[in-house]
Amino acid sequence: MDIQLRRVLRRLANALRETGDLRRLRPVDGCDVATTFVQWTYLRAVFHRGYVLASGLYFVVDAHLSASQIVFLGTVMSATLVLTDIPTGVWADALGRKWPLVIGHLFLAAGMAMTGVVTAFPLILVTQVLWGVGWAFLTGADVAWVTDELAQPHRIARVLTASARWELAGGATGMIAFGVLSWATSLATAIVVSGVGMALLGLFVAARFTERNFLPTKEKRWSASLSTFRLGVSLLCRDHEILLVCVATMIVNGAAVVGWLFPKQIVNLGFPSDPVLWYTAVGLCSSAAGVVALHIVQARIDGVGVARHIYALTCFIGVLGLLVLAEAPDAIIGGAGVLLVSGIAFNVTRTVSVIWVNRRTTSDVRATVRSFLDQAESIGEICGGFALAAIAGVAGISIALLISAALIAFTGMMVALSSADRASPGSR
16 A cells, blocks of 8 residues: 555656646747747857957958957957856856846947947957956856756757757858948948847847746855855866866867967968958858757767767867868868868867766856856967967967867877766766
């Protein structure tokens, strides 16, 4: 009798749990959480990538910035992310995920729109600081939001991979749309429009993003933030897999700074076209290669050890691409190397690292731990930027590419030979 009663109670509990899951996953205005997240990712990439394309040319053509000033902009942006990633991540874990996302859009929109109306270098620096703060609010809170709102751990890896694919598709759309807008009007107009679009996307987040599954802490704000930070640090120190991914991310992103030299290397190899056209064409082809690669990853990302294998394999693909680019006899072969590195290696390693870390974290520190990963990216970019710039200036671009390849090869071997991700992480 006791056994039968326990069975009935267990079935009742499962039914109530399923009912709760269905209620949490109720469509949001006709669109479920995963679809809403992917739509937002696509639109964000449209405006962001369009801004990057237009502003990259604007800094040179309209603002007349020197090479050192452009590199300094990137360094300031990375430093801003280092300083703001952890506070914004802790806030997202302690107080909520939705409104940091809205605030992040407002900072991004302000920095983007302001860029199109200033040309003085100090003011352009301010725009990039605003951009960096906005991006810090978004990173971490976005993955934490969709993971909790979806409430289906078995689906989240594929949802994140799908969003990465659509982000690349959105980037391609943005390059085409804002490239045409820049040509038809002006670079400044395209930049301002991208900022306005990002602000409107913030309103989309405010209207469409729910927050049913987040439970704010009952502690006071300062105490809650401090407790969340301590929990995140504790998890980072205990979990060797998260540490491995952070170290690998730091090295790979430090090596990835060499991507700033790709255009110059291709030009040196004799790329036969107008700079704007080939710049757009290479970006579109890289996005297409990334979409294909992530489509393959999406179908295989689940399972014990898969993330580690994919990460290591992709590192070696990046090494091959850098070797091809460094020793290419002409621009066409060099362009193929760029596709392997920028299109496949950097996109896949970034996506897999986010999925891998997200699997190892719990809801109460999800955004905080993700901010540690973002900090690893920024620190790697700062250190790698200074080091590879110095190497390129002294030894040449080809040597810098080869050293970058060696760093990524070391990372691939470190991940492949590690004992991480060889057992199921369990339910988190």
